[in-house]
Every structure is written in structure tokens, then in C-alpha cells.
Amino acid sequence: MSTQLSSGRDPDHRWRDWAEQRPATPGPHFDNAAAGRSATSVLRATCDHALLEAQIGAYVAEELASPVLDAGRAALAELLGVPPEGLAFVESATGALKALLAAWPLEIGDTVAVAPSEWGPNMEAFADRGLQVTELAVRDDGEIDLEHLRRLLATSPPAAVHLTQVASHRPLVQPVAEAAELCRAAGVPLWVDAAQALGHVDTASGADAIYSTSRKWLAGPRGVGMLGIPETWWDTLKIRVPAMAEGGLPVVRLLESHEAHVAGRVGLSLAARQHLELGPAAVRLRLSEVGRGTRASLEGMAGWHVLGPFDSPSAITALRPTDGQDFDGDPSPPDRRTRNPDYRRCHRSRPPGDERPAAADQPAR
Numbered sequence: 001m002s003t004q005l006s007s008g009r010d011p012d013h014r015w016r017d018w019a020e021q022r023p024a025t026p027g028p029h030f031d032n033a034a035a036g037r038s039a040t041s042v043l044r045a046t047c048d049h050a051l052l053e054a055q056i057g058a059y060v061a062e063e064l065a066s067p068v069l070d071a072g073r074a075a076l077a078e079l080l081g082v083p084p085e086g087l088a089f090v091e092s093a094t095g096a097l098k099a100l101l102a103a104w105p106l107e108i109g110d111t112v113a114v115a116p117s118e119w120g121p122n123m124e125a126f127a128d129r130g131l132q133v134t135e136l137a138v139r140d141d142g143e144i145d146l147e148h149l150r151r152l153l154a155t156s157p158p159a160a161v162h163l164t165q166v167a168s169h170r171p172l173v174q175p176v177a178e179a180a181e182l183c184r185a186a187g188v189p190l191w192v193d194a195a196q197a198l199g200h201v202d203t204a205s206g207a208d209a210i211y212s213t214s215r216k217w218l219a220g221p222r223g224v225g226m227l228g229i230p231e232t233w234w235d236t237l238k239i240r241v242p243a244m245a246e247g248g249l250p251v252v253r254l255l256e257s258h259e260a261h262v263a264g265r266v267g268l269s270l271a272a273r274q275h276l277e278l279g280p281a282a283v284r285l286r287l288s289e290v291g292r293g294t295r296a297s298l299e300g301m302a303g304w305h306v307l308g309p310f311d312s313p314s315a316i317t318a319l320r321p322t323d324g325q326d327f328d329g330d331p332s333p334p335d336r337r338t339r340n341p342d343y344r345r346c347h348r349s350r351p352p353g354d355e356r357p358a359a360a361d362q363p364a365r
């Protein structure tokens, strides 16, 4: 969250404090969609746990940290709208989807419905699981057409609908709560990729499975993700009880790897608590102001087209070059490329206007 690119409303200085709680940067940080900046306290908690592992042993340290980890699961479960027992720490959003697809009762050849803006690697995960993909109709702004979804669910229901709630490549937010209602009425599960949504927009949408990652808008450590599944599905999940599993664990918890970045889970637990203390609704409002303000201030900049939807609550701002700039290396025009040290100091997400069709590391549309 930049303290500069906003409408200036910061009456209680909470956004300035938010920035000051992080290590100083060499320049503005525009890279939250890739990885947010953790608070120093989160980095310290992560580091302290790693030190404790070296002092008293990794498994004893993990045992000692279990109240912190349970509180972290509960905080994340609250944000994702699932019960605490339905929350598992995994290694990433990608890992969460893989675990979900392995555990869900699916047949090879089943169909999953997605929006054209689906995150490319998710398409690979569906293909790897032997699923067919059907495309949902969207409106001009890229949001799914709910009336089309309702008809699809009634006439040829897919095995599941999968929505990426907040796109990473432009300010597109899908109406997941409305979609969840339609899917529930039709008896079709809705899965939500909340990698860009958690800590950014409201993620307690009533989905049948929701997963995310630590490092983006919650600004937790890297190497941690999470998967949430509400109770309705617990009996139908196909999860083998690992030989090393503790007895009596909730079924979704069996998806957690025994060997894991526990220090990162400790750091994420603190980041989640800090987010709840700051006030998720206030953060959402602030991020939407920052996004709208940023897009408005960049509109009309020579050589760049600001992608919409303009009025989206997403803080993600995406620019498409209109002057043939090579932004894989540097977005400035060729004659200024190597003379732009400020740009090089300024961290940014992958070029957001690059909307190549779904491929390994790229979203579709």
C-alpha cells in the first residue's frame, strides 16, 4: 500500500504506520501482486522460530508453536469463510490447488468451468488431473455473466466451477459470492483461487473450496499457502491418512505436509492476526482507493494504456505499452532504457499488459 498514491485519507495514520512497520525500501514498491513486504515483526517471528528450531530441535519447536499455529489457522479460516478445522497450511496456492484436485471426488474427463481470465498454471493443473475445461461467458469488463452461469448450471452442469477471484494481470474481480449462491442452488461446487484476493477483497464468499498464498496481500513469508474447505465436503474428500499423521486430526489438516516451512507458518499466523487487528474492511477500502487513484493518475500517460475495469475494487494497476516498449527488460522507450536508474530501483510486478493466452506462467484474458 503506497502512502502517496491515494486520496490522502489517513486520519489515524494507520497506513503510514503500516508502511513504517516494514523495512525501508530503496524506492517505491509496486510489487504486492507478486509478493508483499512483510512487517519487521513478521520477519522477526519467522526468524525467531528458525532460531528456536536450531536451539531446541525442529519438532520440539513446532510443538511449542502449536498454539500460535492454531490461532493462525483460525484467523485464516475466518478470512476465507471456513471453519478452523477446515483450514490446512500448504506450501503455495499452486500446491493448494494440486492438493484440492487430488482430494476432490472427480473422474477423469470431468469438466470444470472457468472464466477466460483464468490463471494459466491453474489450467495446467486441470489438464494434469485429466479435467476438461469449459469457458464461462463474461461481460465486456471480464466479469462472469451470472445469468449465463445460472443457465449453464441448469442445462449442462460442470463437475465444478473454478473462479480466480482477483486477476493478477488487470483490475478484475469476479463476483464469487453471487456465483457461490448460484452454484449452491445447483449443487455444483465452486472453487476459488484467492491468491490475489486474500487480504485484498472479501474472501468469505461461501465457496466450497478456497485457497491462497501467504506472501501477497497479507504480506506473510514466502513458501506458505493455505486451503480451506467447509464441513459439507469433509466426508467426501479422498484423503489418505499419512502413516506419520497424529491421530484425531481434522480431515483437511491431513493435507498439511509433515515436513514444512513451519517458521513461515508462524510468520503468516502473525501477519493474519495483524491484518485482522488492522481491520480487513478498512484495508479493502484503502486498497480500492489506492487502485482507483493510481489508475486515474496514470490515465493519459503517453505511451501507456491503463487497463480496466477502471472502477474495480482491486488495487492492481495494469499498463499496456502503446509505443512498442520492451518491458521484459525495461518499460522505458529504447533510447532511455539504460538511463533509468529510478525505474530499476522501483520494484514492479511482471508486465501487467502482457495477456498472452494461458501458458505456464501467464493468465489468459
Ligand SMILES: Cc1ncc(COP(=O)(O)O)c(C=O)c1O
Binding pocket: 033, 034, 091, 092, 093, 094, 095, 119, 164, 166, 167, 168, 193, 195, 196, 212, 213, 214, 225
Ligand atoms: C491468481 C493467482 N493464482 C495462483 C498463483 C500462484 O500462487 P503461488 O505462487 O503461491 O503458487 C498466483 C501467483 O501469482 C496468482 O496470481
